[in-house]
Amino acid sequence: MKHLSRDSRHPVSFELNGRVVEGFSEPRMLLCDFLRHEIGATGTHVGCEHGVCGACTILIDGKASRSCLMLAVQADGTEIHTIEGLTRPDGSFGILQQAFHENFALQCGFCTPGILMSLSEFLKDNPDPSVEEIKVALSGNICRCTGYTEIINACLDAAAALRASKAEAV
Amino acid sequence: MPEFVLPEEIREGDTHVGRRMLRIEDRSLLRGEGQFVDDVPVKKGTLQAAFLRSPHAHAEIVSIDTSEAEKLPGVFAVLTGREAAEQTDPLIVGFENPIDYYGIAVDKVRYVGEPVVAIAAVDRYRAEDALELIKVVYNVLAAAIDPVEAASEDAPLLHPRSDSNCVSKRNFVHGHPDKAFADAEHTTELTVRYPRNSITPMETYAVISEHNEETGGFDVLSNFQGPFSVHTVMALALRIRTAALRHRSPKNSGGSFGSKLVIFPYIVVLCVLARKARRPVKWIEDRLEHLSAASVAPNRVTRTEAAYNSDGIVTALRLTHWDDHGAYLRAPMPAPIYRMHGVSTNGYNIRNLEVTNHIMMTNKCPTGAVRGFGGPQLYFAVERMMHKISTELGIDPLDLMQRNMIKADQFPYKAIAGALLDSGDYLKTIEETVSEGGLDALRQRRDEARAQGRLYGIGFAACVEPSQSNMGYISTLKTGMERERAGPKDGAVASVTVSVDALGSVNVIGDSVPQGQGHQTALSQIVADQLGLEPNDIVVSLDTDTAKDGWSIAAGNYSCRFAPASASAAHQAAFRVREKMARIAALRLNVPPGDIEFSGGKIHAANNKDNAIPFYRVGGLAHWSPSSLPDDVEPGIRETSMWNAPELTPTTANDEINTSLAYGFGFDFCGVEIDRDTGVVRVDRYVSAHDCGTILNPGLAEGQIRGSWASAWGATFLEEFCYDDDGAFRSGSFAEYLVPTATELPDFQLVHPTPHPSPYTRLGAKGIAEGNQYTTPVCVANAVADALGIEDIQLPLKPAKVLQWMQVAEPAPSQGGTTAIAIEGKSSAIDGSGDMHVPASPQEVWDLLLDPDQMARLIPGCERLEQSGDGRFNGTVMLGVGPVKGRFEVAIELTDLDEPRRATLTGTADGPLGSSRGQGSFVIEPDETGSTVRYDYTVELSGKIAAVGGRLIKGAARQLIDRFMRSLVKQAGGGTESEPGPQRSGFLGWLRRIFGGRP
């Protein structure tokens, strides 16, 4: 295991939504802080910094992970996906975003980035989920605005749209 | 970015208001392009702030040493409460009171988490490093925790300028309650306790402050939510002109539910800090800070007495409230209790009322607004009482409620305490809900369940849902004479500006400070209807800037203000724009202005659509050609409505107050089943209905109801800020303060009753966002009362508590090994005792335990251990439990030394993680193969470690004690030879073990 000296900044580079990004980080800097304030990818939010709320969820090498429980230096060399990567290249909403939009599945939108990333991972492996399965998938994300029903409906709609379109990505 | 195309939607009628238009806000939020405070780019050189906070509930600050922190590279400013108090005035509240509050502790701390020192450094990491270098010496005092006990004469007193922790007591008599009670066929009483909770938005407090040399004031960006009356409070505290305090709020706010009202004391402290640092300072609150020290709803104890006749008609109510506001009052506190004053009789036709309000100070986090704002506490008392009366008379609870309800022909109805209930048909709403929600079937379900011996209950609750607060209601707290002196306070002004530019593009700004409710969408619908345009043609900007916007003191987002007030202001401003444009167009079209209509982007004659002029053209004329305008029409098109409702009158001489403008009505019923073995209360069925007049956008409205249901369910089952008897705070993380997630939140049936629009708002809309906060906690509590036949229902409904009510003793937890550690119910004290065989003589064990050098090696995390005097030792240890870890200064005193048999020790440990005081003793007895060491200890914890580590401490302590004892055995068995030192201590290891240690 590599040892990094605590008071200096170390180069960190990873692929963010398909583009390589680089920056410098002290060993103790959280990945969420690095993403937001060094890279400027402020779409990912921080709600608790102790791994409970799920707002900071991103995909690291395809796995939904808490960016508040990881150090930036640990992400070096990984492939990361965040909410900013859900929008299609032409600027329009992806399937999950569109389903959220049509179902009023967000209010303040602070929890939304984490929920979208959790569900985008979930839908990849569960093309035809039941309501109960969706609830379990959402158990690591707190939303204080919506009451979750609309989010669950959006996920059901997105799953149906994905199946219909045979698209891989949400 | 490409043009956004609205997807196919359901259109109802030809107005935009009332249709389920999809949200404009989503366009940025769903792309990760929202703008919350922490997303807004800051000036280079902006510093980050962090606060050192009190680990004690109540203590005098003996000294603060910041010298080491100031020396740390990257630290720009360190601010103590004393210094802040020299540069600011206390933050005022709405009445004379004995509290000097600066937003940061001065000389004394009064709750766990209270700011003690503020630091500005190059980044948050550095700022927190600096916090660890500050040394504060406290003299710990006894704490006042229970709001009723806090009123007693021997309770610890929080504020020295007062002679009681009750800082305001008012008695209100409406009608003739004494006579009604004297004449009553029956009377009864019930005392209820409503817990402390909040809705803990996902985005915490966020502030960026900067000193402005030009104005001598400050520029602030924050997620403050209003009311902007508090802007004055900040400016006065900062000793600057109000105009020199420029406050801006960004486009997005990550929820608030009331909590972001009391961010303002932080703004004041951070302004002073920024001035001292001579740089902008940014502060993003963390979750522990938010849970321990941001804002909560007051918990309340209410004694309710009722007088009623044998038909179940309630003739009088007497409500005595003890409202627990924690350590300080912050404007507009104690508003919640007064906001509901006018509707103290809920939706019932009760004409005699007495209310006594005690505003209590305790050693807990100060209060603020929380969704429901006084309603959950009030209705919990009133609706529990209705249930109780029905039980006593043997009348069905719903029947009893219906008998007392205000009837449709009584509207507008003047409630005895002053609320002017504008519209509704409560009985009809109930009828519709009962039939659509299937009450008969539910009753059958209950019968069947009970026949099988299951515990099943049905509960009901109704509520009047006030919206748009009268800015004068808090004056009700003052006596008539005091009000006379202060001058009248009333109304609630809302401001929206609509402007049309030279190409006919429409811009809307407003003072509603949204936090996710979809105001941009709703305002675009309202304005589009007025101007004959599409919502997509309207640009709505709801970020605010006090230096540029039209705003008044009521501005902000609270008490369901948007639907009645902001919507009315938008409607009025757009209407004025329309009138002006109609006059300009009339001249062109040669028709009287009254015969002009707007539709499809055109302005045309009502009777001839072809006689038209494009909307944009009229915009162009107003800007490009003032000479072509009618004589008395000003150029340009920009109309600001400062909308107010004349019904919001001041408090009368008899203390009657129309606390709000528009009153909706909510009615819920539910069925719950209680597990006999576990005490788990399961919501089997829940039905909820809200009549809130005109619905502006059903998608938005339903979102508000569903959101309210979720947080109300949380308040009913999970959420409570817990304090020990000594004031230690126990709910510092989302692992302690539980909130609903998708997995446990049950579904409910939402009934849409016939709406009864408000006659007093321009669109007939009433607030909608708070209803379930009022009904759900008490509806479920009534169902539990129905199931168990008990009276004293206290929320949240944790299974252990419910089991107790069922008088089923919980099995004692099994205890393994010889180490017993118990965490007592209402205290974070950890008690433990144990014994251990050590293969060495008592003298050898004694020497080992009292040798600081030996012990320093045995104790994980021990960095230093020295003798500091006769029987006194001090040292430094690095300790951690679960998620928290930090350095502690440890001081130990050994007494009752009886070498080599026994000793008693007392000690303290202080560090950024918190504070602890402990006591222990050990006895060494010889046995066949060496010695047996018996020990016991009690340790009290406060601060962070108690707030977030509570659940983990027990297990961690047991493990660490085991480990310590094992290494002791090893060390002793290894035949360690050490210098006998009669007054050496290594025993503090035990103490440390209890806090944890480096794994």
Ligand code: FES
């Ligand atoms: S911020 Fe990472 S889980 Fe809450």
Ligand code: FES
């Ligand atoms: S939308 Fe606000 S927290 Fe989920």
